[in-house]
Amino acid sequence: MSVTDDELGLRERKRLATRRAIQFASVELASERGFDRVTVDEISHAANVSPRTFFNYFRSKESAIIGDLPELPDGATIERFVDAGPEEPILAGIGELMVVAIDDTDFAGEESGAEADGRGAHRLHELRRALYKDNPQLFAMRISSMHKFEDELSAVLERRLARDDPELARNLEALKQRARLIMLVAFAAMRHAWTTWASLGGVGPLASLLRSSFAELQEVARTMS
Amino acid sequence: MSVTDDELGLRERKRLATRRAIQFASVELASERGFDRVTVDEISHAANVSPRTFFNYFRSKESAIIGDLPELPDGATIERFVDAGPEEPILAGIGELMVVAIDDTDFAGEESGAEADGRGAHRLHELRRALYKDNPQLFAMRISSMHKFEDELSAVLERRLARDDPELARNLEALKQRARLIMLVAFAAMRHAWTTWASLGGVGPLASLLRSSFAELQEVARTMS
DNA sequence: TTCAATTATTGCAGCCAATGCAAACTTGCA
DNA sequence: TGCAAGTTTGCATTGGCTGCAATAATTGAA
Numbered sequence A, B: 001m002s003v004t005d006d007e008l009g010l011r012e013r014k015r016l017a018t019r020r021a022i023q024f025a026s027v028e029l030a031s032e033r034g035f036d037r038v039t040v041d042e043i044s045h046a047a048n049v050s051p052r053t054f055f056n057y058f059r060s061k062e063s064a065i066i067g068d069l070p071e072l073p074d075g076a077t078i079e080r081f082v083d084a085g086p087e088e089p090i091l092a093g094i095g096e097l098m099v100v101a102i103d104d105t106d107f108a109g110e111e112s113g114a115e116a117d118g119r120g121a122h123r124l125h126e127l128r129r130a131l132y133k134d135n136p137q138l139f140a141m142r143i144s145s146m147h148k149f150e151d152e153l154s155a156v157l158e159r160r161l162a163r164d165d166p167e168l169a170r171n172l173e174a175l176k177q178r179a180r181l182i183m184l185v186a187f188a189a190m191r192h193a194w195t196t197w198a199s200l201g202g203v204g205p206l207a208s209l210l211r212s213s214f215a216e217l218q219e220v221a222r223t224m225s
Numbered sequence C: 001t002t003c004a005a006t007t008a009t010t011g012c013a014g015c016c017a018a019t020g021c022a023a024a025c026t027t028g029c030a
Numbered sequence D: 001t002g003c004a005a006g007t008t009t010g011c012a013t014t015g016g017c018t019g020c021a022a023t024a025a026t027t028g029a030a
Helices: A010-033 A040-048 A050-057 A061-066 A075-082 A092-106 A117-135 A135-144 A147-164 A173-197 A206-224 B010-033 B042-046 B051-057 B061-066 B075-082 B092-106 B117-135 B136-144 B147-165 B170-201 B205-225
Strands: none
Touching: A010 A040, A010 A050, A010 A061, A010 A117, A010 B170, A040 A050, A061 A117, A061 A135, A075 A092, A075 A117, A075 A147, A092 A147, A092 A173, A092 A206, A117 A135, A117 B092, A135 A173, A135 B136, A147 A173, A147 B092, A173 A206, A173 B042, A173 B170, A173 B205, A206 B170, A206 B205, B010 B042, B010 B051, B010 B061, B010 B117, B042 B061, B042 B205, B061 B117, B061 B136, B075 B092, B075 B147, B092 B147, B092 B205, B117 B136, B117 B170, B136 B170
């Protein structure tokens, strides 16, 4: 059992287990047969729940496959980024935040080694990525379901920009707009890293490609200005 | 009748009319009642076609509302962009291509003044934009259905980059990757322009905001490098 | 341990999007 | 006019998704 599980009551633990069972069944079956050749009925059956219960846990077939969304790192990491100062390249900083966010999502709930779905979590994420690769619509859905993450990142960027450039901080609207622009550019880098990863056959760590994309972005910025 | 229509046979003209009728009915009804409170049956009825015919024209309810995708300008404009030379700021150039692409899409088939659905085309686009504004999922779908446009723009960028930087042109993979990165950044600017437009209440010309966003992007690039 | 409140699961009935198929109909062309 | 090609339609069917109400499990308190 992972650490998180122990502190929860039976009810919560069961909920979590069911949630995972459904995700696992969805991804597993979709990988075997292709996304639109699996029905919710089949998934539910494989996960030992009723089809109706499936929809108690997930809004749609897609969202069961897409998995949990990334989250920003904890407070200290954020503060370090915000306070890094105008000399530190902001893009690299954002890149690191994203690397952490993605890694944390990918291995959430898998800290210890031997729980029931221990290796499952690894496998789950591999299969998911393969699905994204073969099924670009799913990736698009994942991206477009990240509004919350986008907003969070924007808010952090606002703070950083306000520190770096007190002049900009005086115009709140301008500050917000700039933060949003940089956030969107960062997401562009993320998409870039991902397509690069996919075009390389979908093997190897995404994190290092993410760093490369941010580095290239930095370089492009230099070239273009 | 618009010029384009006259050169077509009856069959083609009817097809076009049906297509427009369906789009119009979809957007109109969705604006009145909200996207998911309209059924395909209702739309079809309003457009005087059978529900089955609706799906002969559009893959899904969404795609009837989303409308036609943008297309790159004609050859001469493209060539001018490709040949502009390394001194010309590339971002501004892309921005202009996008402005043209968006304007052309928005008023396609509406060149002359007095055809049956003349004012209709204007109204159609206004309603569509309002729908995008109130219904971000639709906008996300529009964006993610632009793969073709993305690829076209990438290809054009490849040519431009190859001209500007013969060294880069020698490494085809690197060239492709860089083109794609810049394309994605340009799309980020587009999204930025759009959210700005939406946050301003959804009035006024999108084109000028698009130019602003590209200009700000230019400035950000300078700041960051 | 028992009981009542809360919360989860399930089956059922039903809506709607979307697709395949084959029959009727329209248009283009000789 | 008549035939080939393309278009519209109805019908039947699959499958995603929701509301509702009954049943079952979990919890916390007595």
